[in-house]
Amino acid sequence: MIVVGISAYYHDSAAALIRDGVIVAAAQEERFTRKKHDPAFPKQALEYCLSAAGISIDQVDHVAFYDKPFLKFERLLETYLAFAPRGFSSFRLALPVWLREKLFLKSLLAKELKAFSANIDWESKLLFGEHHQSHAASAFFPSPFDEAAVLTLDGVGEWATSSLAIGRGKKLEVIKEIHFPHSLGLLYSAFTYHLGFKVNSGEYKVMGLAPYGTPRFTDQIFEHLMDVKDDGSFRLDMKYFDYCAGLTMTNDHFSQLFNLPVRKSEDALTQVHMDMAASLQAATETVVLKLAAAIAQETGMKNLCLAGGVALNCVANGKLFKQGTFEKIWVQPAAGDAGGALGAALAAYHGYLDLPRESCTSYDRMQGSYLGPQFEQSEIERRLKAAGAQFEILSDEALIEACASDLDRGHALGWFQGRMEFGPRALGGRSILGDARSASMQSTLNLKVKFRESFRPFAPAVLREDVQNWFDYDADSPYMLMVAEVHSSKRIAVPEAEKALFGIEKLKVARSEIPAVTHVDYSARIQTVTADTNPKYHQLLSQFKAKTGCPVLVNTSFNVRGEPIVNTPEEAFKCFMGTDIERLAIGNCYLRKERQDPALKISYENAFELD
Known part of the structure; x- marks a missing residue:
């Protein structure tokens, strides 16, 4: 049984191929096109995966996409209606793209796949998994664990921004979610934007900048921006953010709260920028540690898997490891959207097709994450x-x-x-x-x-x-x-x-x-x-x-x-x-x-x- 996974049309598009439950190949499209975070259909990555498997695309049994576009469009519409008329400018820009491409993603994907082989009814072979289900599958199924709690934290999928899943053997079930617009990933991206870095690419710079600063704004984050409960669940005060309805991540209320305008990328980094990065990092760690502690207490699980863009925050991961809430922690190395391609394929194989998951005989099932091209x-x-x-x-x-x-x-x-x-x-x-x-x-x-x-x-x-x-x-x-x-x-x-x-x-x-x-x-x-x-x-x-x-x-x-x-x-x-x-x-x-x-x-x- 051969299943291909695809992530595309947002950022970090990728393709992955599994055969009889074993990961054969996975790669990001950017490596072939040389466009950083390339969101396009991963044509060259898919060609590579087929070549690595030594097969033609006609031998693929199913193609799994990493999220559900109709649910995402539903969230888009509901969000714009909730903020109307303030979000009209953003809505006006987004709607034509959705109506032209994303809403009819099934036919668009089928068209891309027909370029590989025109004689196949691709729409009958296409499967769609929810975004956080794909992330969770990318973390649990390649992990060495027979059972584990799976925490996914990112910007947003369809509705979910944070989710808890339980994995046992070949079964994986999402049992709790926090929904948009309340998002730890988007909070981090909002600060990334305000500090003058690119959203969806500069977040790791903010993490690297944090040790130069003092977390003197952390109390302000928890008093004004974010209400965090003892179990780590949270809500954001949308008064300070503009990503729901506008064209920017933060607004004037955010600038006034910290007495700091949005930094231009060419401007010098000052101590206040470093202090903001340190404060954000401290707040992020607090939320992650609280979530993990509550999950351990609620589920009784000894193992934790992590996925989603926030799981690339290795500083928070290190604090979580040191806290010792879980006996073992495993993080998907492609924790962002690229890994969604792998997760979609695995979720389809073990979930939709109900096929077995073999016990792990090595460190994990990722082969060191060396899954891309090689040269003789x-x-x-x-x-x-x-x-x-x-x-x-x-x-x-x-x-x-x-x-x-x-x-x-x-x-x-x-x-x-x-x-x-x-x-x-x-x-x-x-x-x-x-x-x-x-x-x-x-x-x-x-x-x-x-x-x-x-x-x-x-x-x-x-x-x-x-x-x-x-x-x-x-x-x-x-x-x-x-x-x-x-x-x-x-x-x-x-x-x-x-x-x-x-x-x-x-x-x-x-x-x-x-x-x-x-x-x-x-x-x-x-x-x-x-x-x-x-x-x-x-x-x-x-x-x-x-x-x-x-x-x-x-x-x-x-x-x-x-x-x-x-x-x-x-x-x-x-x-x-x-x-x-x-x-x-x-x-x-x-x-x-x-x-x-x-x-x-x-x-x-x-x-x-x-x-």
Whole structure:
């Protein structure tokens, strides 16, 4: 039985394919089109999934879409009527799109699928799951648990913005919901907008900005914006928000409450912006912890799964893990809308088709989230030659030795190995790596490689067997979705004179033996690496440890700011030549920057729209 899942037409469109309950492939359309957060029908992602499965589309039994457009349209209409006439300008812009495309999504999807094969009655093969059902399925079914509570938190699906589901075996039932417009995800997006970042893409910047500030506005959030009960349920005061009826997220009441206008993206970040980010993050953590505590008490479940965009808030996840409300927590690595494609396929397979779910025999069923395209060595060599690259072909052992030595010398290394990751994080398949011990590596990668804001922190990749020696954490975190503090034994006392530094200046002070991955509050977004899911990556970390005594590397995604993560060898080479990355390893091809043709160097800094 083959089921394809599709998410599309909002942001982060994706396709996923499962065969007999096993995840075969999953990818986001942006990786192929090179348009960040591409919302279009995932034509190329679907082509890849079919190719990875070695099948034609005629062999697909069902195609599952990740939400129900009629319910979403119902919410749109009811919301506009509730706020009329104030929402007319927004309504006037949205309605033609809905009437032309989204309301008749079944026929639109069938038309897209007929481009693959015109002889199939696609409408009879199409299934539609509710948005939060898809999210919950993406979290529970790939998890290692036979039973678990599933908490989904995002902006909004059809009506639901927060939901609780219970998963047992192949059964998954949503039992509670909080409905639009009351949304923790939209609250976070409202602050993201007000702080001058892009909604649906800049939320993680707000999370990264928070440690520079003091949460002095948290009381105002709970007094004016949000009423939170003891069980974590909440309501927002819509007086301060404009996303129901207007064209912006916040309004003048919001600005007056904080005595702060909407920041323009080019304006400097001040302490008040950092304090607002810190306050929002603190409020978010309070709600998540209260929700989790109430769920544990109500359900008696020992395991928790998380999905939805808010589940990518790894700081809140880390606090939840530390609180110990649940014995085990598993977060879907593609927790946002892209993961809805996978969830829709799994919900259709186990729910609609009532087919069995086998017991998990490994860490989980996601295969390390390495579910995207890969390239054979001969194909890599052919593509690099065509691109004009100069490279050596090394054995696995020689490649690992050369790369570990490069990292020890302070070089930035492009690392393109195996299958591409599914989800927003690079996990050692399409990564840029650096020496975590280097005091200058954080600013070097931000300014000379990523071309992005200097305040943004980087994540450590650490050998799983060593994580407890370097961080206050002793568990798996393969998807970079848990934040913990650097171990006290690895910290460095900050000189008294430097404690008074303002905002981003704080990051210039080395706070630990691994300053490149230590945030100003000693936190780090951990990725644990094991030999079973990524042996080559594990070998590199092990070799670096053998040379230096340190089992930790900087790991950031292989792209520049505003660009999707690289997908092909050509894209990796282009990024290599347009940045200050000094070494590149693609398969067993090893490239040195100084041996490349200078004429191939490109200006990459302004190649993509800023995220």
